[in-house]
Amino acid sequence: MAEPMTTGTEMPSRFRSNEERWTAVLDRDAGAEGVFVYSVATTGVYCRPGCPSRRPRREHVRFHASCKEAEHAGFRACRRCRPDEPPVAERHAEVVAAACRLIETAEEMPALETLAADAGMSRFHFHRVFKAATGCTPRAYAADRRANRMREVLQGGGTVTDAIYDAGFSSNARFYAASSEILGMTPTVFRRGGAGETIRFAVGACSLGAVLVAATAKGVCAIALGDEPDTLVHDLEDRFPRAELVGGDPEFEAWVARVVGFVEAPALGLDLPLDIRGTTFQQRVWRALREVPAGATAAYREIAERIGSPGAARAVARACASNPLAVAIPCHRVVRNDGAAGGYRWGVARKRALLDREASP
Numbered sequence: 001m002a003e004p005m006t007t008g009t010e011m012p013s014r015f016r017s018n019e020e021r022w023t024a025v026l027d028r029d030a031g032a033e034g035v036f037v038y039s040v041a042t043t044g045v046y047c048r049p050g051c052p053s054r055r056p057r058r059e060h061v062r063f064h065a066s067c068k069e070a071e072h073a074g075f076r077a078c079r080r081c082r083p084d085e086p087p088v089a090e091r092h093a094e095v096v097a098a099a100c101r102l103i104e105t106a107e108e109m110p111a112l113e114t115l116a117a118d119a120g121m122s123r124f125h126f127h128r129v130f131k132a133a134t135g136c137t138p139r140a141y142a143a144d145r146r147a148n149r150m151r152e153v154l155q156g157g158g159t160v161t162d163a164i165y166d167a168g169f170s171s172n173a174r175f176y177a178a179s180s181e182i183l184g185m186t187p188t189v190f191r192r193g194g195a196g197e198t199i200r201f202a203v204g205a206c207s208l209g210a211v212l213v214a215a216t217a218k219g220v221c222a223i224a225l226g227d228e229p230d231t232l233v234h235d236l237e238d239r240f241p242r243a244e245l246v247g248g249d250p251e252f253e254a255w256v257a258r259v260v261g262f263v264e265a266p267a268l269g270l271d272l273p274l275d276i277r278g279t280t281f282q283q284r285v286w287r288a289l290r291e292v293p294a295g296a297t298a299a300y301r302e303i304a305e306r307i308g309s310p311g312a313a314r315a316v317a318r319a320c321a322s323n324p325l326a327v328a329i330p331c332h333r334v335v336r337n338d339g340a341a342g343g344y345r346w347g348v349a350r351k352r353a354l355l356d357r358e359a360s361p
Contacts, residue, residue: 051081135312202248219273
């Protein structure tokens with residue numbers, strides 16, 4: 001029988017008995033990390049509750065409140081789970097943070113081999129750890145940072161040449177090839193706050209309040225829901241401060257009517273050309289959202305798994321909050337992991353209303 005564990009601190013209620021602690025070891029329960037360690041008499045080592053090593057026999061196990069207590073009892077730290085070091089997730093976070101700093105400060109994208117070597121990992125392991133922590137690959141992260149630098153320089157009044165060099169593009173051709181997709185317009189037009197860009201818009205009314213629809217020559221670039229039409233228009237003006245905003249013609253009014261019709265009756269579907277602007281990661285999330293059918297929902301964690309980034313649930317939530325195209329990119333179909341509605345850029349009440357309508361036969 002294992003000896004009782006002594007501790008001067010308050011233990012979580014589910015780990016106060018040896019039986020509960022043993023169950024945590026059998027389950028490799030991550031929730032027990034930092035609560036206790038266990039030692040094995042036959043090996044002379046002590047381990048984390050989640051140690052991946054072969055499970056010992058119960059009669060050889062003792063529990064300890066801390067690494068210090070286990071070492072005082074004569075046991076040494078397991079070389080596999082390293083209980084005397086920070087948790088794996090914490091160590092990985094530090095490694096990824098260091099890699100991100102290197103990517104952000106480097107003039108050119110560091111080679112994957114260089115990043116992995118600095119992290120003390122193999123290329124494959126580092127790539128997997130980085131993607132799990134950030135929701136994207138190192139190359140995609142570098143591209144997103146480059147896109148953000150491009151926006152910052154242009155919005156700050158810098159020249160297109162400044163943006164090319166500050167964003168780290170090796171040639172004008174690559175810059176212009178990437179800029180239109182990232183910005184949704186030419187760099188010169190973006191720098192002028194949309195100057196020279198014509199954006200048609202109109203505000204309609206639906207049972208959820210006001211709905212604004214705006215479009216460039218490429219397609220619909222904004223669908224917003226709100227209480228006050230003026231507020232929606234002001235938000236559009238803030239987004240494109242120097243663009244020419246013009247009222248929609250009869251053809252465009254028909255687009256607005258289709259959006260209103262879709263809000264009222266989701267079964268009608270919505271097939272409009274879209275001008276979708278966002279970072280590489282946002283684009284991946286938004287594509288996944290458009291694959292969630294009406295009447296169904298998906299958790300943030302599920303979307304993260306679908307895009308190949310299972311550890312990026314929070315980043316998925318941020319991408320949903322940045323979605324500029326309500327209903328067309330159905331971020332309202334993404335719910336919390338516990339099934340609760342969660343947040344919504346245009347109000348939780350509207351989110352619930354949309355989900356209720358889509359769930360109705």
